[in-house]
Amino acid sequence: MAKEQLSYTVEQLVAVNPYNPDILSDLENYVNEQVSSQTYSLDANLCLLRLYQFEPERMNIQIVARILIKALMAMPAPDFSLCLFLIPEQVQLEEQFKTLIVLSHYLETARFHQFWDEAAKNRSILDVVPGFDKAVQNYAIHVLSLTYQKVPRAVLAEAINIEVPSLDKFLEYQVANSGWALERGQGGSQLIVLPRNEFNHPELKKNTADSIPLEHVTRIFPILS
Amino acid sequence: MQLPNQWIWDMVDEFVYQFQSYCQYRAKLKMKTEEELQLLKQFDQAWNVYGVLNYLQALVEKSQIVQILEREKEGDEGGSNVLKMLGYYGMIGLLRVHCLLGDYRTGLKCLEPIDIAQQGVYTIVIGSHISTIYHYGFANLMLRRYVEATREFNKILLYILKYKQYHQRSPQYDQILKKNEQMYALLAICLSLCPQSKLVEENVNTQLKEKYNDKMLKMQRYDDEAYAVYDELFTYACPKFITPSVPSLEEPLANYNQDAYRLQLKLFLYEVKQQQLLASARSFLKLYSTISVGKLATYMEVDEPTLRAILMTYKHKMHSVDNDGKIISNADVDFYINEDIIHVVESKSAKRYGDYFLRQILKFEEIIGELDRVKLD
Numbered sequence: 287m288a289k290e291q292l293s294y295t296v297e298q299l300v301a302v303n304p305y306n307p308d309i310l311s312d313l314e315n316y317v318n319e320q321v322s323s324q325t326y327s328l329d330a331n332l333c334l335l336r337l338y339q340f341e342p343e344r345m346n347i348q349i350v351a352r353i354l355i356k357a358l359m360a361m362p363a364p365d366f367s368l369c370l371f372l373i374p375e376q377v378q379l380e381e382q383f384k385t386l387i388v389l390s391h392y393l394e395t396a397r398f399h400q401f402w403d404e405a406a407k408n409r410s411i412l413d414v415v416p417g418f419d420k421a422v423q424n425y426a427i428h429v430l431s432l433t434y435q436k437v438p439r440a441v442l443a444e445a446i447n448i449e450v451p452s453l454d455k456f457l458e459y460q461v462a463n464s465g466w467a468l469e470r471g472q473g474g475s476q477l478i479v480l481p482r483n484e485f486n487h488p489e490l491k492k493n494t495a496d497s498i499p500l501e502h503v504t505r506i507f508p509i510l511s
Numbered sequence: 512m513q514l515p516n517q518w519i520w521d522m523v524d525e526f527v528y529q530f531q532s533y534c535q536y537r538a539k540l541k542m543k544t545e546e547e548l549q550l551l552k553q554f555d556q557a558w559n560v561y562g563v564l565n566y567l568q569a570l571v572e573k574s575q576i577v578q579i580l581e582r583e584k585e586g587d588e589g590g591s592n593v594l595k596m597l598g599y600y601g602m603i604g605l606l607r608v609h610c611l612l613g614d615y616r617t618g619l620k621c622l623e624p625i626d627i628a629q630q631g632v633y634t635i636v637i638g639s640h641i642s643t644i645y646h647y648g649f650a651n652l653m654l655r656r657y658v659e660a661t662r663e664f665n666k667i668l669l670y671i672l673k674y675k676q677y678h679q680r681s682p683q684y685d686q687i688l689k690k691n692e693q694m695y696a697l698l699a700i701c702l703s704l705c706p707q708s709k710l711v712e713e714n715v716n717t718q719l720k721e722k723y724n725d726k727m728l729k730m731q732r733y734d735d736e737a738y739a740v741y742d743e744l745f746t747y748a749c750p751k752f753i754t755p756s757v758p759s760l761e762e763p764l765a766n767y768n769q770d771a772y773r774l775q776l777k778l779f780l781y782e783v784k785q786q787q788l789l790a791s792a793r794s795f796l797k798l799y800s801t802i803s804v805g806k807l808a809t810y811m812e813v814d815e816p817t818l819r820a821i822l823m824t825y826k827h828k829m830h831s832v833d834n835d836g837k838i839i840s841n842a843d844v845d846f847y848i849n850e851d852i853i854h855v856v857e858s859k860s861a862k863r864y865g866d867y868f869l870r871q872i873l874k875f876e877e878i879i880g881e882l883d884r885v886k887l888d
Contacts, residue, residue, distance in 0.1 A: 305564040363832040371613035396823035432826040486847045488856040
């Protein structure tokens, strides 16, 4: 309850003072708060990066790193780029930022194998933020379910970086809770049937061309009456 | 008090322009004389970025424009226009300043109270109309919302095509033409990354082909020459980015006026690079209704895991996320994979009869109204 109270206040602070340098330390604390409570506010973080942009001498590199890791965890949203747009090139050349940029590149291009390899080498940077692996797994599952109706087990395992025997547990859980199903493929290997959505079943896409939003129709109300 | 909207727009526009120019001027430290440096040191708070943003924000807040726009949706109008319009144009000024700073999301947020999809006050003064759409489209392009950017660029380019002749004598005519050219370049970029031929009107398309046909063909190729074209068009068409912080005048003086631009360009080219193989995948997918992953991999001369990554990248890049976290498809050619078989679905264009009829009904009503007003002697 107390935590909710605090986050509400900082969000309000940003809304009322979007261009006030005095809230800088509140925003920095809020980043740490987001890390420990596993919450996220892009707008508050962008506001902080903006203040750093205006007064580079006040920039705190560790805070920036946390913001960037949080932004990676928000994929598929483009938050990571949105943050980079505001961080001076000089700063981006720092070793840990270069690593994060490489990680982002692998995620953006769906090269999960390389991503997990690279992540394993840099646990010290990433482990600062709890929930990182889980967030990336969710992103991987998101991209897989945009792309596949039925995905081969090996492709899934590589993308989420879970190996036997944990994989079977994981699948069991998803079957029970997220509408996944298991099948045998042609070669006898296992296939995972991902939940239907309008992206992996394009025929489900609502034909928006046929519908007219109400506010467009309201324009002719005066004529109809 | 009432003032012409044009004057009010000019005030805000000029205010932002002066800020932008001052930042550009300040960043070119190498050529400065001793006296200039002294002045810069003495007045290091001149055109302070906090001041600029807070002035614009104050216009928006004091005018209560956001509430007014809410009320106007319910049809309530009236009162002096000055404060209201200052606030209104203040929002557009904020969009512009945030784009100059590379803060695209915040820029779009500032514009949110204005419904771009409809004709509105922002279209009354052509300078404001163009500035709004140029920055709105650019921000959407950087946010990978290509369809949204394409749609709005198309609309305004069509508008300029139709009406520019009426502005030939305007002192802003050159500015109109310049922005017009820049927006064709941005449209060429959008369509190269995300083909959406259905969204572009015939007349706009003809102009686009005339100006950029060769370059667009090159951009499809994704070799070094293609990057050079992306670089060239971006450089030509992007806003004049600024570095807002006060420079240190102590160290050996260096120009940093290109820093902000170089960063945005570099990040944009990253994005282009990530989408490197999508155009080729798209052109293959168009040829098939089904094809196996293995076969397509052979055609594209990559191994299977790489192809699977390319296809997932295609899906990821062709789906944008809106402010509420909703996923929106921007794909012209769509597909899904069933184990090892890719099934291709090309989106068919359906005619939008509904909107067409609505527009005609309104037009017809207008004509009847005009006829009613004609008095026959």
